[in-house]
Amino acid sequence: MRHFVRYFIILVLFIPVITACTQDENQAIKKHTDKISIYTTLYPIEDFTRKIGGEYVEVTNLLSDGMDPHTYEPTSKTIVDIAESDLFMYSGAGLEAYAEKISKAVESEEVLIVEAAKGVDTVHHGHGKEVTVSKPVHENEEEDSHHNHQHGDKDPHVWLDPLRSIDIAETIKESLISLKPEHKKFFQQNFQELKANLEALDSKFHDVIHHADRKQFVVSHAAYGYWEEAYGIKQIGISGMNQNSELSQKELTNIINEVKEKQIDYLLFENTSVSNIAQLIKDEVGATVLPIHNLSVRTREEIQNQDDYFSLMRKNLESLSTALND
Known part of the structure; x- marks a missing residue:
């Protein structure tokens, strides 16, 4: 009986220690993973987000390995994961039909939904x-109407214009600042570097095509x-x-x-x-x-x-x- 009492006292004494250690570990893990959890759709959105967000973002892109953005369908698990994230960001202009489905599914959750190309001037006459x-x-x-029905009269590939990509990048920057205002200066500096590189790329295109x-x-x-x-x-x-x-x-x-x-x-x-x-x-x-x-x-x-x-x-x-x- 005395042995039982002794073990019981030891257990009671160690419970607060174990609990404190567990809390410390959880806080350490949370601190280590204290990044903006972001889901993106198309690669340029992912890349610009990583370049601007740096160490303060954790980005998961939905499409990879040559997947077709026209036919992609998110799984239920993917939608749940996005609902538990901080930010869902898509390009817009009609390419990602699945983005609307995801947005409606997670709109009641505490996740910021951003259309990165919203407000960017689009080419409205049909190409092809x-x-x-x-x-x-x-x-x-x-027949032609059938070929282009998916995007209507908009060309959704806005990121192929480096200057329009600056507008997309600015929307991304502002979204990150709204979620982590304490890192505003960091995001702004990275955006300025990205903007300069996009302007330089635009100049190269002009030069090659002009000649x-x-x-x-x-x-x-x-x-x-x-x-x-x-x-x-x-x-x-x-x-x-x-x-x-x-x-x-x-x-x-x-x-x-x-x-x-x-x-x-x-x-x-x-x-x-x-x-x-x-x-x-x-x-x-x-x-x-x-x-x-x-x-x-x-x-x-x-x-x-x-x-x-x-x-x-x-x-x-x-x-x-x-x-x-x-």
Whole structure:
């Protein structure tokens, strides 16, 4: 009996110590993970958030490894995880149909929902076959409408314009400041560095395109309308802004004829594009295929290589420079 009493007293004496240690450990863990928990959709949003937030953010991007932003659907677990985070940030302009579903599901929770490209001027005229391919607009109007219905008359790829990306980055910066105002100076300094780099990238695009021999290029996915507006070049899109759309035989023939007529020697194709279409046009016109990237999602190889927004855009500029010069 005395042994039992002794053990009971020891246990009672140690309970406060154990509890205090546990509380200290929990506080230490919380302090260690005291970051803004953020979920993003498209890669440029993720990259800009990491560059501005630095050590004070923990960013999870929903799409990776070449996933298709047009067809992505979040799981129930993903939605629960986002509801427990501090910030859900998407681009907007109609590309992420799933973002609205997520926003409605978590709007009653304590999570800040931000449309990063809200207020950014968008290209509202259609890009792709109905604009860049020489063909009459009559019997194919309904078909073209189907090809571009997903984005309406907006081109959602706003981040491909470095100057518009500055506006996106500023929205990200302000969102982070609202959640962690004590780190305002840190976020502002990182934003200014990012802004300077985006301005320098814009200057490089202007310089390369200004000195180019031609001002037209053929691209698999008509996602580059912002380059048309910003730099005065013209894309000939093999598919519309929705890269999953299928071409009719007549549309394909029109594109091949236009490429031959303009003596275009290069085709710019995205990694996610349907390769048999590229091969068909390549064989028909004898053109060389070059890589191009709309940056919405990185591939596994790009993640392993630690490619970021700027390295991918520089690669785009290299391909564009080759395609625009004889």
